[in-house]
Amino acid sequence: MGAFASLLGTRDANDVYIDFENAKPTAEEEAVFNKVAATLGRQNAVMRELAEYKGCQDLARKAMQSPTPENEQTAFEGLLLSVDSVAMFYNYAKELEQVLPELLTALTKDGADTKTGVASQQALAKQLADIFDFTLRFDALRMERPFLPNDFSYYRRLLPKFNKHPGVKIKDDEASGMALFTAEHIPMMTTLARACRWDAEDPRQQRVCEALALMANSCLKMIKNKRFDNDGTLLFCARAMTGSIVLYDHVSPLGVFHKKSPINIKQTVSTLKKDFPGNDGIILLNAIQFSTKHYKEAPESIKDLFLDD
16 A cells, blocks of 8 residues: 555646547557557447347247257357357457556556656557547446346356357357356456556556546546537547546555545536536446445545436
C-alpha cells in the first residue's frame, strides 16, 4: 500500500486535453500503436458477431425435453456455430489481455511523469479510450444475451458424446477457459482487470492507477467544458471516462469510491445524469454501479447519487 499512497489526494492536478478526433501517432509511438491497432481493427467484426448471436435455445430445449440421439445431435450441430462465435469473443479478449499491458507500459514509462506521458502520446491515449469504448459496448450487449453461457454449457455437456464429430473445433481442454469467460457478466472488463493485476507494491500498479485516474478526470473535464461538438465524440469520451473508472476500481487497492480516490466520482455521476439522460447514460451509470468491485463499500452519500431524481 505504501507505493500507492503517493497517488492519493492528487485529484486537482490530474487532467489533460486528449484530442480524440485528430490524434496521430508520433514516430516514438508507432511500434506500440501499430500492434494495438491490429487488434482494435477487429473490434467491429467482434461486435457484429455478438449483435447477430441468436443462440440455440429452441434446439437445446427440445433435446433436453426429449433427449433422443437424433435430437441431441441436431442440437449439438446447431451449437457448433454458436461455439465458433464464443471462440471468437474469447480469442479477442485474450488479444486485449496481451496488448493492454504493453499500451499502458508505453503510456506510463518508468521515471516519466504520467501526465506528460499521456499528453505527449495522444494516439496511444486514444487507443486506450478505444479499448474502454469497445469493452463497455461489448459487455452491455453481452448482458442482453443471457442465453450465451447456457448454450456453451450445453455444448460442453454434449461434447463427450460427439467429440468425434468432424465439426468440433473446441475440445474439452479449451472449453474450460471459455466456460469461465462466458460465465462472467462483464467478460471483457474482467479480462482487462486480469491484464493489470500486479502486486500492490509493484510500481507498475501505481503508474497504471495514475494513468486511469488521469483518463477519467480528463474525460470528465472535456465533457463538462464541451470540448467536442460532435455528440458521438462526447459519448466516446463518456465511455472512456467510465471504462477508466471501472478498471481503476478493479486495479486500485482502495477503489474508486474511497474518500481519498483521485477520481471525482460525485461529479462524474452528476455529469452522466445531466449530459447523457438517455439509455446511453443509464448504461454507463449501471457500469459504475454494477461492474465495479468496491461499490458495496461506497458511502451512502455516493450510493444516493445513483437514485432516480
